[in-house]
Amino acid sequence: MNKKQRKMLIRILVSAVLLIGLQFVPVSGLPRLVLYLVPYLVIGYDILRKAGQGILNRQVFDENFLMAVATVGAIAIGLFESGDYTEAVAVMLFYQVGELFQSYAVGKSRKNISALMDIRPDYANLELDGQLVRVDPDEVETGTVIVVQPGEKIPIDGVIVEGSASLNTSALTGESLPRDVKEGDEVISGCINMTGVLKIRTSKEFGESTVSKVLELVENSSSRKSRSENFISRFARYYTPAVCYSALALAILPPAVRLLFLGLTPDWYVWIYRALTFLVISCPCALVISIPLSFFAGIGGASREGILVKGSNYLETLSQTGYVIFDKTGTLTQGVFEVNAVHHNKMEEKKLLEYAALAESASSHPISKSLKRAYGEEIDRSRVSEIEEISGNGVVAKVDGRTVAAGNAKLMKRLDIPYHDCHRTGTIIHMAIDGDYAGHIVISDRLKDTSAQAIRALKSSGVSKTVMLTGDSRRVAEETASSLGIDEVYSELLPGDKVAKVEELLAQKPPKEKLAFVGDGINDAPVLSRADIGIAMGALGSDAAIEAADVVLMDDDPLKIAKAIRISRKCLRIVYENIVFAIGIKLICLVLGALGLANMWLAIFADVGVMILAVLNAIRALFVKKL
Amino acid sequence: MNRAMPAYSFGKGFLTMKKTYKIDVDCANCANKMEDATKRTPGVKDATVNFMTLKMNVEFEDGQDPKSVMKDVLKNCKKVESDCEIFL
Numbered sequence: 001m002n003k004k005q006r007k008m009l010i011r012i013l014v015s016a017v018l019l020i021g022l023q024f025v026p027v028s029g030l031p032r033l034v035l036y037l038v039p040y041l042v043i044g045y046d047i048l049r050k051a052g053q054g055i056l057n058r059q060v061f062d063e064n065f066l067m068a069v070a071t072v073g074a075i076a077i078g079l080f081e082s083g084d085y086t087e088a089v090a091v092m093l094f095y096q097v098g099e100l101f102q103s104y105a106v107g108k109s110r111k112n113i114s115a116l117m118d119i120r121p122d123y124a125n126l127e128l129d130g131q132l133v134r135v136d137p138d139e140v141e142t143g144t145v146i147v148v149q150p151g152e153k154i155p156i157d158g159v160i161v162e163g164s165a166s167l168n169t170s171a172l173t174g175e176s177l178p179r180d181v182k183e184g185d186e187v188i189s190g191c192i193n194m195t196g197v198l199k200i201r202t203s204k205e206f207g208e209s210t211v212s213k214v215l216e217l218v219e220n221s222s223s224r225k226s227r228s229e230n231f232i233s234r235f236a237r238y239y240t241p242a243v244c245y246s247a248l249a250l251a252i253l254p255p256a257v258r259l260l261f262l263g264l265t266p267d268w269y270v271w272i273y274r275a276l277t278f279l280v281i282s283c284p285c286a287l288v289i290s291i292p293l294s295f296f297a298g299i300g301g302a303s304r305e306g307i308l309v310k311g312s313n314y315l316e317t318l319s320q321t322g323y324v325i326f327d328k329t330g331t332l333t334q335g336v337f338e339v340n341a342v343h344h345n346k347m348e349e350k351k352l353l354e355y356a357a358l359a360e361s362a363s364s365h366p367i368s369k370s371l372k373r374a375y376g377e378e379i380d381r382s383r384v385s386e387i388e389e390i391s392g393n394g395v396v397a398k399v400d401g402r403t404v405a406a407g408n409a410k411l412m413k414r415l416d417i418p419y420h421d422c423h424r425t426g427t428i429i430h431m432a433i434d435g436d437y438a439g440h441i442v443i444s445d446r447l448k449d450t451s452a453q454a455i456r457a458l459k460s461s462g463v464s465k466t467v468m469l470t471g472d473s474r475r476v477a478e479e480t481a482s483s484l485g486i487d488e489v490y491s492e493l494l495p496g497d498k499v500a501k502v503e504e505l506l507a508q509k510p511p512k513e514k515l516a517f518v519g520d521g522i523n524d525a526p527v528l529s530r531a532d533i534g535i536a537m538g539a540l541g542s543d544a545a546i547e548a549a550d551v552v553l554m555d556d557d558p559l560k561i562a563k564a565i566r567i568s569r570k571c572l573r574i575v576y577e578n579i580v581f582a583i584g585i586k587l588i589c590l591v592l593g594a595l596g597l598a599n600m601w602l603a604i605f606a607d608v609g610v611m612i613l614a615v616l617n618a619i620r621a622l623f624v625k626k627l
Numbered sequence: 628m629n630r631a632m633p634a635y636s637f638g639k640g641f642l643t644m645k646k647t648y649k650i651d652v653d654c655a656n657c658a659n660k661m662e663d664a665t666k667r668t669p670g671v672k673d674a675t676v677n678f679m680t681l682k683m684n685v686e687f688e689d690g691q692d693p694k695s696v697m698k699d700v701l702k703n704c705k706k707v708e709s710d711c712e713i714f715l
Contacts, residue, residue, distance in 0.1 A: 004653075050709060057706045063656065101654055110679060225675065233659050289655040289678075508631035 174306030224311025298571030322513020
């Protein structure tokens, strides 16, 4: 509790004790009023002051004004009619209890949620003359060597120059398995060093480092308001004045009608009391606080799971996802090409790979990298000469004086060399040496372990259609899709075609369902921004993806997509529950109040009670671990 | 006659400014009131007040000085909600 809240608690206690005590003091008339005014002013002076200021500033209809009018009115009725002041004081008292609870609960959850997101490193260690010096990470220049000790956070992105350690990445990714790193590995800021001392050469400034980017994103996230939030603030704007005018009508019309047309006694006090009851119910607090709180908690809970949502509006859209479009490489597959097999080779497998790796040694294409990896030894460039790259076909080069051709079927046709087709899917590198066919190498991308499970999880959480887009050949694409259970495949697409495909799908989907595109953030920024919701995965370190996407998955597990959708659905369900519940109870109370079935006690209990329940319900959005 | 070109014509949006301020306010409805008051302040193009993070994003109109505009914003906010604070 902060100072303000403690002060309020004391005021509440003092006023409550006085109020109870006064029940046993047998005075009547004016002295009774004066005695009751003491607890009333103790608890309500600031409300009265604010109400007065509101009137001076022509900001009449706020909750302070309503409470002031309701309680002063009740006191007046007490003075002239019933002699009961307890009700007025109690209404003010409970109103303040509700406000205190709200302020406490919101402060508490704000703290909790911010703590989840608090991955900000406070300092960086520099080694000066053998001594460690703590400096502000903002002051560390790119290329400086920093020291990270066990238990400390890595403050800035960089490359390890000395040492090895296990890193806890859970604050960033939600992944609890530690990641082992050693000399030469790139590390990102925000991870916690759990074991060894690391010396890291920074590769970015603090402001450009992962941790800063992520924090910036999270902190700005709830500035983008959702439709529900906008609805509530509009609702609050009209609701309060509407109730006030109704109260005025309730106080004047029925007595007037009774007096003029029915010839009955006007019963002014009865109707004014009912009107005042109306005012007590008119505070929209429960809604106004619980809806943003639900979104805030939902976004906070998601970020603990390594799912960053850039705004409440995106959380809202995500909950309506009906179509999920995947990019294949890097999203459903690992994006790492591996040599899987060597077929029809006449020479030794190892020898053939050696020739292939040498011939492709000048290229930086993932395929040639995978060949080099499969060969596994240092490449002696001097053995290769006369490298000729035939675009879209492959490479012809002289290796150790022999002519080596490595490429696809087109290359073999072009060179007029008979070749064997392969029954395996993947990228096939045919090899010919001195004009003779020497076999082929099968290279393929591996599916992620959780891809199939992820598609099933999406289906079971209500996604109606899954689509895969890829630049890969049709055979590879269709085999991948059918093994994963994906509904539709579009293959052999150029990057520009992907945008067109997504637009086509946007046009054909049912209007109520939203379309989400999932990519790894490389080359698909235009598609990410074109889709209703762009989800970038494995985004650690990729600024472009963080920029273009609406939802960022910190690690590259496709299961998180379904999880993100379930989190958003839970959050939105809570939001609707609160809207219906709070407005429903208020309307019921208004009707009961108008009919004279509800008194002020009931009204204030309904008001405070609804608020407390709605706030507690909102906090539920934070708990997403088991979804 | 290129010399007549005004020095500030760097293109649309060049002088549009967005700033974030920390705020303190007690209730969500009060935050909404602050948002309205800020939006009504001359020199402010758009504003959002975020009660959950206690932050306020203000977009200023072209050529306005944020410092002096924010003084008015604070004054207007104090008017609608005396307990609020903006940390300039």
